[in-house]
Amino acid sequence: xxxxxxxxxxxVQSELKNVSLEDARSLDIINIAFGHCKDGKISFNNExxxxxxxxxxxxxxxxxxxxxVGGWGSGGFSPMAASGKSRLSFALxxxxxxxxxxxDGIDIDWEYPCIDWANIEASPDDKHNFTLMLAQIREVxxxxxxxxxxxxxxxxxxxxxxxxxxxxxxxxxxDYVSIMTYDMRGCGDSFTGHHTNIFPYDDAVxxxxxxxxxxxxxxxxxxxxPLDKIVIGAAFYSRMWKNVKDNGSKHGLCCPAEPGNxxxxxGELKASFINKNxxxxxxxxxxxxxxxxxxxxxxxxxxxxxxxxxxxxxxxxNLLGIMYWEHxxxxxxxxxxxxxxxxxx
Numbered sequence: 124x125x126x127x128x129x130x131x132x133x134x135v136q137s138e139l140k141n142v143s144l145e146d147a148r149s150l151d152i153i154n155i156a157f158g159h160c161k162d163g164k165i166s167f168n169n170e171x172x173x174x175x176x177x178x179x180x181x182x183x184x185x186x187x188x189x190x191x192v193g194g195w196g197s198g199g200f201s202p203m204a205a206s207g208k209s210r211l212s213f214a215l216x217x218x219x220x221x222x223x224x225x226x227d228g229i230d231i232d233w234e235y236p237c238i239d240w241a242n243i244e245a246s247p248d249d250k251h252n253f254t255l256m257l258a259q260i261r262e263v264x265x266x267x268x269x270x271x272x273x274x275x276x277x278x279x280x281x282x283x284x285x286x287x288x289x290x291x292x293x294x295x296x297x298d299y300v301s302i303m304t305y306d307m308r309g310c311g312d313s314f315t316g317h318h319t320n321i322f323p324y325d326d327a328v329x330x331x332x333x334x335x336x337x338x339x340x341x342x343x344x345x346x347x348x349p350l351d352k353i354v355i356g357a358a359f360y361s362r363m364w365k366n367v368k369d370n371g372s373k374h375g376l377c378c379p380a381e382p383g384n385x386x387x388x389x390g391e392l393k394a395s396f397i398n399k400n401x402x403x404x405x406x407x408x409x410x411x412x413x414x415x416x417x418x419x420x421x422x423x424x425x426x427x428x429x430x431x432x433x434x435x436x437x438x439x440x441n442l443l444g445i446m447y448w449e450h451x452x453x454x455x456x457x458x459x460x461x462x463x464x465x466x467x468x
Contacts, residue, residue: 127151128437128466129444131301131354132459133191136168138451139175146456147182149463154191154230154275156449160199163209164216165192173224189273190220193232198243200233204252213256214263221272228273228298229260235279237287254289261296277301277446280339280356291347301354301446302343307334308423309362309383315375315421318362318383321411321429321436327377335410336433340440353442357433357462359452361386361424367416374405375416386422388452396422411436427461434465 131152134142139155155176158167167173167190176188193200203209217229234241236249246252257274264272275298278284294300308316314328319336326332336355344350363386368379387396392415396402401417404426411432415422425433433445445462453459 130462130466131446132450133448134450136172139172142179144182147179149459152187154189156191157194158190158192159197160203163203163212165220187227189228189230190226191230191232195234196241201244201246201249204256210256210259214260217260218263218267230275232277250287254292257293257296273298275299277303280304280307285346294348294352299352299354299443300348302339304336304339304356305358311382313382315364315367315378315380317410317412318423319358319425324410350441351443354444354446357430357445357447358425359447359458360388361422364421367421375421389458390454393455427457430458430461431465
């Protein structure tokens with residue numbers, strides 16, 4: 124595919140029917156979430172949902188549609204990747220699925236090689252087997268007779284992913300690497316913070332503040348991923364902390380609180396939270412990140428301004444593009460509009 128700046132959206136399968144003409148014409152790539160690796164092969168529930176891809180292609184014949192395989196808590200990768208026979212069987216099932224549903228490729232979202240955080244199977248051998256798995260899929264795709272089948276991956280935003288993979292080798296088999304530059308804070312954290320900030324910022328907890336889009340891009344580049352194969356992530360949802368012990372100077376930022384968890388999607392934020400019901404919107408210029416605070420609860424998210432700043436970041440660093448999670452979280456479509464405007468201007 125051409126190395127123009129791309130906009131890729133993760134769309135859960137039940138949301139495919141709601142992709143509009145404007146959505147389809149704003150997107151370059153749709154990643155359907157999710158297929159799974161089950162018994163060493165592709166598994167996907169309710170394949171009837173994939174019929175909506177025909178409508179999407181009719182609205183935008185140039186769009187690429189991939190099946191994303193994995194996601195948080197989705198196992199099966201480690202045992203599948205452990206032998207050449209099972210890797211080949213999985214790769215062939217990827218090709219069969221792509222051909223059956225006239226898709227453009229596969230996105231692998233293994234969370235995470237060598238790590239059992241989500242109570243999935245894991246082994247130290249995953250580090251090399253991850254490379255071998257992707258090499259096998261690439262070989263099967265290249266020998267399929269179908270031109271330009273895509274293979275992409277979603278990766279963690281910090282060193283835990285790099286240290287457990289061989290990114291310098293892996294990238295050779297991929298069209299691009301999507302760094303999940305969100306959830307950088309908020310998953311059980313007892314300190315508030317930005318979860319999808321562009322730049323580092325001062326943080327009350329040592330080393331937390333360095334986590335940022337910039338940090339992620341730098342470490343993946345140093346690990347051997349070319350800048351023009353890097354796609355950064357935007358969040359169409361928020362992270363929320365309750366019962367913040369605010370010190371009165373930062374509007375709840377970098378303060379102790381109950382452990383963070385998921386907050387509202389952007390559509391709900393616009394309807395009921397942003398400068399409403401006691402919540403005031405602030406913008407951290409250092410971090411390139413908005414946040415809300417009502418004196419007790421803190422919410423971190425992306426807004427239209429931070430989205431456009433991310434677009435400028437992509438262009439300034441000669442990256443490939445931006446992807447987002449997840450399409451249904453913004454019923455207003457304001458964030459997708461900001462992405463389109465920011466990428467095309």
